[in-house]
Amino acid sequence: MLNKLLLNRSQIKKYLVLTLIVLITIVGYKYLYKEHRIIENEIPRYSLTAQQIYSEFNNDFEISQNKYGDKIIEVSGLVSEINETDITIDNKVFCQFTKQIINREQMNNSRIIVKGRLIGYDDLLEQVKLDQCLIN
Template sequence: MTLKRNWIALIIVLIITAVIGYNYIYQDHRDIESEQAEFTMSSAQINQLFSENSTSAEQKFLNKTIEVSGFITDINSNDITIDDKVFCQFSNNLETSLNKNEKAKIKGRVIGYDDLLEQVKLDQCTIINN
């Protein structure tokens, strides 16, 4: 009789684990465009925080929505670099009238810091001003 109870308990644990795993993997995606930015700063400010202490800055900013402003130094079909300090990746191709050396304000989610290029990385970006 205890063997049957052990099998039932095992099956219940597996079902609960499967449900929790499914909900974790397939959770709703965040809509960064509609979220309120938690931080607003210049590209130089956020880059300085990461270059001085990347561990502390990651704890503060990682996976947070921020607004960054500065001058565009590189623009491609789906990314913009601001002041050579912040790399902003867009979900879709850019359809904007912005050009190099123009001031821009961009909102996105912080995904990390590239030590080699010394750039803060953002994804799911949107342009706040044109």
């Protein structure tokens, strides 16, 4: 009877392998599918003018990308172009919003501060790109 209660080595190995597979699957899922960031709750790490951030990317792209990439920043300047869901500041910074922008007519050529996540620099258009933006 005691022999029936005890697991043999092959059964123990099967349970250990199964447990290891389940743990790897859970950890892998958590790593790949992280929780979405809520930008409006995050504090900006940097606050710059559109000209400053543009100049930094033009001077040294790699250092700027490492410094600002995927970080929440605030950018200030004059609105040079405005559409339903995006704003361009000083023709240097493109800001993509998740919602439609209200009162667009009043904002054209006005000073603005935008908070968003820096996603990169567009070489073709020579613009710094932000997404998930909010107007401060």
